[in-house]
Amino acid sequence: xxxxxxxxxxxxxxxxxxxxxxxxxxxxxxxxxxxxxxxxxxxxxxxxxxxxxxxxxxxxxxxxxxxxxxxxxxxxxxxxxxxxxxxxxxxxxxxxxxxxxxxxxxxxxxxxxxxxxxxxxxxxxxxxxxxxxxxxxxxxxxxxxxxxxxxxxxxxxxxxxxxxxxxxxxxxxxxxxxxxxxxxxxxxxxxxxxxxxxxxxxxxxxxxxxxxxxxxxxxxxxxxxxxxxxxxxxxxxxxxxxxxxxxxxxxxxxxxxxxxxxxxxxxxxxxxxxxxxxxxxxxxxxxxxxxxxxxxxxxxxxxxxxxxxxxxxxxxxxxxxxxxxxxxxxxxxxxxxxxxxxxxxxxxxxxxxxxxxxxxxxxxxxxxxxxxxxxxxxxxxxxxxxxxxxxxxxxxxxxxxxxxxxxxxxxxxxxxxxxxxxxxxxxxxxxxxxxxxxxxxxxxxxxxxxxxxxxxxxxxxxxxxxxxxxxxxxxxxxxxxxxxxxxxxxxxxxxxxxxxxxxxxxxxxxxxxxxxxxxxxxx
Numbered sequence: 001x002x003x004x005x006x007x008x009x010x011x012x013x014x015x016x017x018x019x020x021x022x023x024x025x026x027x028x029x030x031x032x033x034x035x036x037x038x039x040x041x042x043x044x045x046x047x048x049x050x051x052x053x054x055x056x057x058x059x060x061x062x063x064x065x066x067x068x069x070x071x072x073x074x075x076x077x078x079x080x081x082x083x084x085x086x087x088x089x090x091x092x093x094x095x096x097x098x099x100x101x102x103x104x105x106x107x108x109x110x111x112x113x114x115x116x117x118x119x120x121x122x123x124x125x126x127x128x129x130x131x132x133x134x135x136x137x138x139x140x141x142x143x144x145x146x147x148x149x150x151x152x153x154x155x156x157x158x159x160x161x162x163x164x165x166x167x168x169x170x171x172x173x174x175x176x177x178x179x180x181x182x183x184x185x186x187x188x189x190x191x192x193x194x195x196x197x198x199x200x201x202x203x204x205x206x207x208x209x210x211x212x213x214x215x216x217x218x219x220x221x222x223x224x225x226x227x228x229x230x231x232x233x234x235x236x237x238x239x240x241x242x243x244x245x246x247x248x249x250x251x252x253x254x255x256x257x258x259x260x261x262x263x264x265x266x267x268x269x270x271x272x273x274x275x276x277x278x279x280x281x282x283x284x285x286x287x288x289x290x291x292x293x294x295x296x297x298x299x300x301x302x303x304x305x306x307x308x309x310x311x312x313x314x315x316x317x318x319x320x321x322x323x324x325x326x327x328x329x330x331x332x333x334x335x336x337x338x339x340x341x342x343x344x345x346x347x348x349x350x351x352x353x354x355x356x357x358x359x360x361x362x363x364x365x366x367x368x369x370x371x372x373x374x375x376x377x378x379x380x381x382x383x384x385x386x387x388x389x390x391x392x393x394x395x396x397x398x399x400x401x402x403x404x405x406x407x408x409x410x411x412x413x414x415x416x417x418x419x420x421x422x423x424x425x426x427x428x429x430x431x432x433x434x435x436x437x438x439x440x441x442x443x444x445x446x447x448x449x450x451x452x453x454x455x456x457x458x459x460x461x462x463x464x465x466x467x468x469x470x471x472x473x474x475x476x477x478x479x480x481x482x483x484x485x486x487x488x489x490x491x492x493x494x495x496x497x498x499x500x501x502x503x504x505x506x507x508x509x510x511x512x513x514x515x516x517x518x519x520x521x522x523x
Contacts, residue, residue, distance in 0.1 A: 001167070001266055002112050003123040005255055006105040006160040007130050008149035008408070019104035022146055026106040027099060028088050030133035040459030041091045041099075092465045094456035095122065095441055096448030099129055105160050106130060106148070111448030112467075112488050115349045116266035118443055120259055121430055125438035127257075131410045132439075150255045151408035152194065152212035155203035155401065159216040159229075162255035164266065166248040166273055167240065167488060177248070178221050178232040180276045183284040184269075185231050185252050186293045187328035189214065190302060191360050192265035194254035195377030197384065197395060197404040199298060206396035207298065208384065210377045212254045214297035220289050231289055239467035241486040248273070252293075257408065257417045259429040260374040264360065267353030271336045280339045282331050285309040296325035300381050302364060330361050373427045379420060380407050450491030450499075450519065457503035458512055470516065474509050481513060483520040490519045 009022045031041050090100040096111030108126030113119045130148045137146045153159045168177070189211040196212040199205035209215075222230035231252050238247045250269070256262040275281040285308060286292045292306035305322040312320055317327035333354075339345075340354055363370050371378045384400055387393070393400060409415035412422070420426045442452030447468075454470060455462055464471030468485045485491060496515045502508060 001114075001116070001119045001270060002110045002165050003119060003126075003262070003266070004107060004109045004161065004163040004165070005123065005126055005130075005150060006102055006107045006162070007410075008151050008154065008160065009104075009106060010147045010149070011144045012147065014144040017144070020101065023101040023104065023106040024087050024089060025137060026130070026133045026146060026148070027091060027101055029136040030099060030129060031088050031091055033132055033136045034094075039094060040456055041093055092451065092455050092462070093129070094452050095125060095439055096443065096446075096452030096455075097122065097126065097129070098467075099126075099133075106133070111442050111452060112446040113443050113448075114445050114489075116263050116270055116353060117349065117429070119266045120263040121435065121438050122443065123262055124259060124430070124435050127410055128435060128439050131412075134410065148410050149405060149408040150257055150410060151405065152255055153196070153201075153203070153216070155198055157201045159201070159213060161251055162213075162253050164250040164253055164269065166250065166269065168246050168248050168273055169277060170238075170242070170244050170246050172246070172277055174234070174246075177276055179285070180281040180283070181272065182220060182231050182289050183282075183286055183328055184272050184332050185250075186286060186289055186296065186306075187325050187332065188265065188268060189254070189293070189297055190325040190329055190364060191268070191357075191375060192254065192256055192261045193297065193375075193377040194256060195380035195404075195407075197400050203401070204396075206394060208300055208381055208395055209297045210300055211293075211297040213252060214293050217252060217290055217293060231293065240488050245488075254376070255408070256376050258374060258376045258379070258426060260356075260427050261376050263429060264353065264356050267349075268332075268336075268357055271339070271350070271353060271357075272332060274345075275332075275335060275339045278339070278343065280335060280342070282313075282335045284312065284328065284331060300368075300377070302326055302368060326361060326364055333357050333361055373425060376417070379417070379426060380404070383407070383416065383420070444493035445489070447485045447488055447491040449493045450496060450516070451485070453500045454512065454516075457500040458509070461509060461512070470520075472512065472516070481516075483516045485520050487520075491516075495519050 009019055009026065011017045011022055034041050090098065093099055098109040100107055108129055110119065110122040110126055113122055127150060134146055134148045137143055152162060193210035194212045196209050197203065199207050199209060200215055217229045217231060219228055219230040221232045221234060222228060223234045224230065229251065233249045233251045235249045236246065238245050240247065253265065256265065272281060287307040287309055295304050295306050298304065302324060305324055307322050312318055312323060312327065312331055317323050320327065336354060336357070340350060360371065368378060369382055372382045384403055387403065388395070388400060403416060406414065407416040412418045417426070442448040451465065451470060460475055461472045462470065463473050463476060463480065470483045470485065471480060473480045496519060499511060499515045
């Protein structure tokens with residue numbers, strides 16, 4: 001599993017600057033920072049030959065002529081005149097991640113991980129990468145400051161993504177997968193919503209809601225990610241062996257700053273996917289999933305109900321035809337508890353997620369404010385509600401909108417989330433030094449290890465990369481070797497011990513080729 005974050009970008013002293021230009025500045029600033037310290041980002045070209053963003057999981061390919069321009073992620077960035085941008089727009093980082101310009105946003109895509117805790121750690125590492133890039137720009141004399149926000153909307157009808165990716169079996173029926181996931185995606189926002197001031201795409205309707213993204217979804221299932229957004233995305237771009245695997249590309253989710261919310265979001269989703277694969281997921285059908293998503297989001301009291309096609313057969317709402325978001329989430333929780341017991345899933349990672357899931361549901365039922373130390377939307381709601389009450393403000397007061405934005409500011413001395421973290425009001429799951437280590441090192445148990453460590457140790461030889469390929473050439477000259485990384489668990493630290501110990505040795509390049517050939521398929 002892995003996460004993607006598109007950061008909001010703003011230059012207060014340069015309001016006329018285009019977002020794409022600012023995003024290019026951010027990516028290049030990080031490349032400059034790393035190389036100035038003697039490191040490497042391998043300045044590589046992204047291998048777009050391995051991208052297939054218009055292949056639909058339902059069995060067809062969308063013609064390029066009718067695709068929205070933002071769907072064409074398999075081609076380099078161009079400027080307003082349609083000419084290629086020659087500055088760096090794609091970085092492959094030493095931790096195996098990708099930091100690049102995704103149309104109008106700088107985006108960090110975390111390396112592949114095998115568990116929800118690591119997924120959270122390397123996602124949080126991305127916040128440090130983005131912050132470091134912003135600070136690098138601020139250091140340059142006369143350069144306008146570029147601010148980055150981990151949020152999902154500018155409240156001017158534009159929303160940008162916080163996506164998740166999960167590896168699932170290719171032989172799993174996609175229609176079944178989507179049907180079982182939709183009610184869960186509608187429900188899980190009560191735990192992992194980021195909170196938002198305002199209702200509707202423009203945020204002009206006064207109020208506070210649970211999710212930043214809920215109002216931007218229009219369909220149940222579809223291929224698009226920026227228009228007519230679906231609850232279940234059908235992009236069939238596995239970045240792995242397409243005969244064995246499918247990459248579930250999840251676009252319905254908020255950008256969480258909370259470590260706890262990010263970890264639990266990935267953990268709950270992984271458990272639900274396990275239930276779907278093994279046939280134990282609850283069969284729940286909402287009468288109108290898109291409307292239900294927005295109804296639940298619009299009620300931070302968690303009391304709003306949504307209609308079902310048939311009654312629930314478990315939890316305290318058994319037999320009910322209308323349920324709350326918590327009822328839905330608890331139905332999946334009860335099924336997950338039975339699933340874990342049935343299959344003897346006693347590993348600590350699973351047990352911890354299940355325990356936290358149960359505790360979160362129970363606490364949200366009895367005392368939602370007690371979750372302010374763990375969940376972004378509750379922390380933000382408590383903070384803004386207190387300010388609103390003290391100053392007698394309505395929810396449409398612009399000061400509350402600014403505080404909403406300030407919550408997502410990555411700057412340690414300005415972000416409201418950062419202030420809560422600093423004073424101990426937000427629960428930490430991982431030490432700062434471990435996050436800094438995740439900026440520099442990839443996960444040890446996936447192919448991200450060989451990608452990231454090759455970039456760091458042999459960056460001068462890397463001429464191209466993607467999630468499932470590495471292109472190497474000795475010092476940029478001579479034969480070009482393309483190594484396919486179709487198996488996400490191949491190329492881990494245990495499979496290639498010692499390879500990166502002496503990158504300056506005379507035979508280092510030959511040893512690199514030999515190791516890559518051993519764990520991958522060269523062509």
